[in-house]
Structure formats: structure tokens, C-alpha cells
Amino acid sequence: xxxxxxxxxxxxxxxxTGVCVSSLVRVRLFAPFDRLCGRxxxxxxxxxxxxxxxxxxxxVEQHPALGRYILKRTGNGTVDFENYFLACVGENIVLPEDxxxxxxxxxxxxxxxxx
Amino acid sequence: MxxxxxxxxxxxxxVDLTTRRSRTEALDRTLVEQYWGGHGFGIRLxxxxxxxxxxxxxxxxxxxxxxxxxxxxxxxxxxxxxxxAKSPLTGIWGEGDVGGKWGMALKAAGYDVLIVTxxxxxxxxxxxxxxxxxxxxAAHLWGLDxxxxxxxxxxxxxxxxxxxxxxxxxERLLPIAAIVFDxxxxxxxxxxxxxxxxxxxxxxxxxxxxxxxxxxxxxAALKQSIKAVAGDIVQRTMALKDFGTAGGVLPSNELGxxxxxxxxxxxxxxxxxxxxxxxxxxxxxxxxxxxxxxxxGCGRVVEVDSPAHGKIAGAGPEYETLAGFxxxxxxxxxxxxxxxxxxxxxxxxxxxxxxxxxxxxxEAFERGLITQADTGGRELRWGDADAMLWLVRALGTGEPEMxxxxxxxxxxxxxxxxxxxxxxxxxxxxxxxxxxxxxAFSSLAVGYATSPNGASHxxxxxxxxxxxxxxxxxxxxxxxxxxxxxxxxxxxxxxxxIGTFHTLRLCRxxxxxxxxxxxxxYRHVTGREVDLDELMRVGARMSNLKRVFxxxxxxxxxxxxxxxxxxxxxxxEGGAAGYLPDLETMLNEYYDYRGWDRDGVPRxxxxxxxxxxxxxxxxxxxxxxxxxxxxxxxxxxxxxxx
Numbered sequence: 228x229x230x231x232x233x234x235x236x237x238x239x240x241x242x243x244t245g246v247c248v249s250s251l252v253r254v255r256l257f258a259p260f261d262r263l264c265g266r267x268x269x270x271x272x273x274x275x276x277x278x279x280x281x282x283x284x285x286x287v288e289q290h291p292a293l294g295r296y297i298l299k300r301t302g303n304g305t306v307d308f309e310n311y312f313l314a315c316v317g318e319n320i321v322l323p324e325d326x327x328x329x330x331x332x333x334x335x336x337x338x339x340x341x342x
Numbered sequence: 343m344x345x346x347x348x349x350x351x352x353x354x355x356x357v358d359l360t361t362r363r364s365r366t367e368a369l370d371r372t373l374v375e376q377y378w379g380g381h382g383f384g385i386r387l388x389x390x391x392x393x394x395x396x397x398x399x400x401x402x403x404x405x406x407x408x409x410x411x412x413x414x415x416x417x418x419x420x421x422x423x424x425x426x427a428k429s430p431l432t433g434i435w436g437e438g439d440v441g442g443k444w445g446m447a448l449k450a451a452g453y454d455v456l457i458v459t460x461x462x463x464x465x466x467x468x469x470x471x472x473x474x475x476x477x478x479x480a481a482h483l484w485g486l487d488x489x490x491x492x493x494x495x496x497x498x499x500x501x502x503x504x505x506x507x508x509x510x511x512x513e514r515l516l517p518i519a520a521i522v523f524d525x526x527x528x529x530x531x532x533x534x535x536x537x538x539x540x541x542x543x544x545x546x547x548x549x550x551x552x553x554x555x556x557x558x559x560x561x562a563a564l565k566q567s568i569k570a571v572a573g574d575i576v577q578r579t580m581a582l583k584d585f586g587t588a589g590g591v592l593p594s595n596e597l598g599x600x601x602x603x604x605x606x607x608x609x610x611x612x613x614x615x616x617x618x619x620x621x622x623x624x625x626x627x628x629x630x631x632x633x634x635x636x637x638x639g640c641g642r643v644v645e646v647d648s649p650a651h652g653k654i655a656g657a658g659p660e661y662e663t664l665a666g667f668x669x670x671x672x673x674x675x676x677x678x679x680x681x682x683x684x685x686x687x688x689x690x691x692x693x694x695x696x697x698x699x700x701x702x703x704x705e706a707f708e709r710g711l712i713t714q715a716d717t718g719g720r721e722l723r724w725g726d727a728d729a730m731l732w733l734v735r736a737l738g739t740g741e742p743e744m745x746x747x748x749x750x751x752x753x754x755x756x757x758x759x760x761x762x763x764x765x766x767x768x769x770x771x772x773x774x775x776x777x778x779x780x781x782a783f784s785s786l787a788v789g790y791a792t793s794p795n796g797a798s799h800x801x802x803x804x805x806x807x808x809x810x811x812x813x814x815x816x817x818x819x820x821x822x823x824x825x826x827x828x829x830x831x832x833x834x835x836x837x838x839x840i841g842t843f844h845t846l847r848l849c850r851x852x853x854x855x856x857x858x859x860x861x862x863x864y865r866h867v868t869g870r871e872v873d874l875d876e877l878m879r880v881g882a883r884m885s886n887l888k889r890v891f892x893x894x895x896x897x898x899x900x901x902x903x904x905x906x907x908x909x910x911x912x913x914x915e916g917g918a919a920g921y922l923p924d925l926e927t928m929l930n931e932y933y934d935y936r937g938w939d940r941d942g943v944p945r946x947x948x949x950x951x952x953x954x955x956x957x958x959x960x961x962x963x964x965x966x967x968x969x970x971x972x973x974x975x976x977x978x979x980x981x982x983x984x
Contacts, residue, residue, distance in 0.1 A: 311578070313593050313809060315593075315596060315917070320820060320823065336592055336593035337581035337589045337620075338808070338809065
């Protein structure tokens, strides 16, 4: 994943080619994730349309310090994303199984739990 | 004597401050089996003791403190207690859900319930230990802030005693007065003015200490059951541990949930970043506070030493306080907010009501309804931290006169000010809402409208809309936060489900682990096997009894509503821009699910089904509506709306 400004911006590849062969997804990181990554925005390119789970796995691969908040690896090799973070696209809260379209910005926070 | 299930001391302590007498009564097994503890004991005992016409500050309005079967056991996040009375702020049912360690101390002293009736003729405090119960003179404490009162009482009783005290706000009977538990750690019975009820009784404090143990039927099984989920609890609450509830400020702002400028703004990104829990961690945070038996530690301990605000060391602000004194008035000075928190805690005022009052007052000033003549020359300008601090101090004392009016809540203040102030007075049934916006989470609309103590988010429905799944209740995945259909049912179910947390005295931050561990813990502690249907029935019983009480206080459908700003004015920008909740649709669904008529009165058959047949006679005479009620559902896996 590249930092903002160091690569091309996440324009829609589908608009350019008419076929979604790759997707660019921008992840906007809110505290503390920005500090853990050393940047506020990261951009990832995927072949096809990824699910949020794929975006998050890529994020953690590049920035292992995020793993503590993003996922838990179970003993049998599966990954549990439940309840460790909050992700939004626009006004919508998105879940790991949701598809993330080309050109989308995903905002990543700690979970929302005011008291 | 009938043997009680495990989890109980079996004793109710009754203290009459008028006669200065105390006595112990046995806890009734039926009460235990039907209401479990905490809020359940509170509503049942209160309902049986009190004429709904009682005035909130009269001696006849009892203060009831109650714990539950999990308190004093190794169950994590189980140290809470309940406080109930008729509320001086709203004139209806009032309840407090309190963390900290006082509940554990009461139980260790040997009691499941404390009922305080009457009123002393001069200031007193209560000292409750395993060995004795005494009513002590407190004239020397009157006028002290809540923290100083705690220190003095502990010096006079026991170094390890835990206290509940009132500050000057409670002494002056201000309807936003809170009861401050655990001294400097400041865990509050904040909502509804319960501190004023205590002040009306001239009861400055209650100290408790003991070494008694809570009986557990199957300690080995309980230990195993806790071990099986402890790691999961810690993982799922990691953000709370790291950033406290204050960590919610940033996502709340982005989602359009954070109230801004008296609920009229939409987005406040830079300000939110400056007052967030994450910023707190980088700057003024010095440690974490853990309630009794808690393994999360969401409480903040802060230190400030600044020329502007002096030295503060102690409990740090929660999300609600940061929103109330921060985003509601556009103050982004975190140190000023820490000071405001300290001032509010010492004075003993509810920061949720006070924050709403601050937003209202600043807007009233902007509109010329409050002037510098009212504020001793002070201008209440948006973003002015000094003005905010002045107001917090003033609300804590009720001085000057305008502050005294404001400390009676925005409803009364708006009525007195006139000039259209009611249009921006945000409250439900007289109680100001917590800082989560029903225009961002539609369930909060029907939740605030129907909560028995006025606008309250204790049922945590927005958590289900936010992401948490509760498959046992019919919510296997996230619920659309802007949807209308299904939200009435969601709200009723969650009120009942979380209501039982309030009987067992669990922290609702355990919501993420689901019902199975809770049911297992109940079985291991009490020896009673119950299923989810029974758990929900206990919750529904409480919800309905509270509603009958409120109906007898005069509450009808017309009161189950939202203020104009939340019902008719959409947020102008941000993650919830443009949305307004369809309250009427959700409310009809709620009433139908509950088995209430369309005026919000429980139907006789509903009460009878819940074992509240005696209370049918207390209902107002029903006018036939001509509308057949659908079969009410209280089972956990009830119909999910399409």
C-alpha cells in the first residue's frame, strides 16, 4: 500500500477501461491508526473488487502494529475481524464481508462506544 | 426461612431518617426470582412503597440502592449498583446505573438493598458496616464538595470504606444534582437529580465497608466459564481500555452522532480531534481507572498543570462530558474540559444535563434571551472555554439567579425565558439526552422517547446499529442505522435485555459477548437454570412496571416524543446530514411489540402475562381504541422486521 501522493490517485479504473480489472481503495486512518502507520492515508490496489476483509488484511501485512486492533488470528488459521474497529464508507458502516468498490475511501476508527 | 438462591446476602436494610431508626428485613424469594436484583429490586420495592403523586423532594420519596447476584463474585465487570427514586428533574421514574466500588462495599457489609426513607432534621451521614449501622452528625460536612466529604467520612469511619456523597448542588436541591460515589474516582448516579433527593433528606453521604463474601452455588464452574470468555472480553474492549469512552469522539463526529453547538451542527472535525480520547492519551492521561471487578479499565486518570487551569489530578472526562462541555459549545481545549469535569464532579452535578444546559444557555445568549445582566457581565460565546467554565461553576452552586434557573433543566428554563426558547431546548420528559444523536441512529429516537426516566441511551441500541451483532436476539449482523422498520422492536428488546444487566449489575460494555455466558454465570452463581426467554421476561416485567408507574404519573403518548430540534431539523452536513427519524412509525411498532395500546398504556393482558396482574387495577380506565393489538412478543428470537 502506498502513502498518499507517492502514487496515482484512486481514480476509477472501471471508468477508464470500462472493465474493473483492478481497484484502488484509499483508507483514511483515524487516531491511533494514523500514528501506528505513520501516515493518515494509504492507498491499495487490488485485482478485481476486494472485500473490506481483504483491504484490512493488506493493511495489517504492511503495518503489523495495526493487527492488535484489526484482527485476531484463531488457532485454526482463520481470521476474526469482529468488533475491534469501525469502518465507514460515506455514511455507511461497512463490515468485513462488504465489497469495496474501486475509488472508494474507507475511514477506519476505533469502535464507536461513547458512554 | 426459605433458602435463597446463591448470589444474595438475603438482607434489606431500611433506614428512616425521620425517626433515626434502622431495621433489617429478609429478602423475599419471590422478589429474587421475579426481579433478580439491582433495578429490578428498585422498581418493585419502589412501586409498592410509593404513591405516584409523591413530590420528589418530600420525605416520602425513598432513595433505594440495590445490587445484584453477580456483585461480589469473580464475574468481570459486575461491580455496579442501582439507585432509584422519583426524579426531581422530570417528576417521573428516576434511576441511576453506577460503576465503581460502592455496590461491592454495600454487599460486603451484608446487604442486597438499602432503602432510605424520611428526612433528617439536620445534616447526617450513614455508616454501614458488617458490625453496625449508624446515623452520624454531618453539620461539619455540609458545604463541602463531594470529594472533601468523602475524605472526611472515610477518616471518621474506615480507611477502606467506600462512600456515596453529595456536593453543594445536592445540598441546594438542584434538579441536576448527582450522587458521587467512590470519592475522587467519581462514579456517578448522575441522571435525574437523585443527588437532590439525597439533599432533601439532609443526607450528606453513605459509607459502606465489609468483608462478607457473596455465596456462589458452583464456584468451580463459574471460574471455568469466566476463563472461557475473559480473553474475548479483553480483546473486544481493547479500544475502551486504550482510549476510554472518550475514544468514541472521533467516530461519533464522522458518523454524525456527536452533538455540535446545541445539536444544530453537523461536523466538527478539528475540534473533535483536539478533545478525543486519542489526544487525551497523548497529553494529559496518567492512568486508567477500573471499577470493582472490571478487567477493562475504561476510566481515565488525568493530570493537568497549566497556568490557565491550575492543577487537576484525578478522574478524567468521559465521552459524554467531552461532548457536553466541548462539542456542544465548540470548546476544543482538552485541559479546560478536564477542569470542567473536576468542577462538575466536586459540585456533584450530572454532566449530561449540564452539557445540554450549556448548549442551551449559549444559544439563548446568542439570541438575546440571556444577557450579560444575567451572567454578571460574562458573555456566553461559542468556543469560549472560560465562559464554559464559569457556567459549570455556576450550575454547581445555582448562583447567580440565572444559573439557578438553568440548573432546573432546559425544559423549565425555556418555559421561564419564553421568546421561542422551547424550540432549542433539547429534552424528553424534562431530561436532557445523552450525546448520541437520534438523527444518526434511528433507534435512539424511539429509545429516547420511551425510556422510562426521560432521554436515556442505556438500552444501547445504537451499538447494534453500529456494528455489534446479537444473534440470540435476532440480530446476527449489523442493522441499518437509518432504517425505520424494525427499530421499535429492536428498542423494546434491548431495553429488556440490557434491563437485566441492570438487575444482575453487569456493565453493559459486556454486550459484545452475547447472552450465553451471562446465562451460564447466572446458573453457576444462583443455582437456578434460566433460558433467554426467562431473561427477557424479567426485563419486560421491569419495563412494564416502570411504565405503569409513569402512566400513573400522567405520562401518555404525547410525552413519548422528541424535541423539535431532533424531530424537525436535520443535521446540515457530515455523516448523518439530511436524515430525520420517523418516530411515529417506530413508536407504533414499539407499542405493538410491547403489548401496549396506541396511547402507550400497557394492556391488561400484557401485565397479566408478566405476572403483574395486581397492577392492572392501577391502570387508567382504557378507552376502547377499536384497533386489535397484535400478539405481543417477548421471546428472544422474535420476528425481525422485513
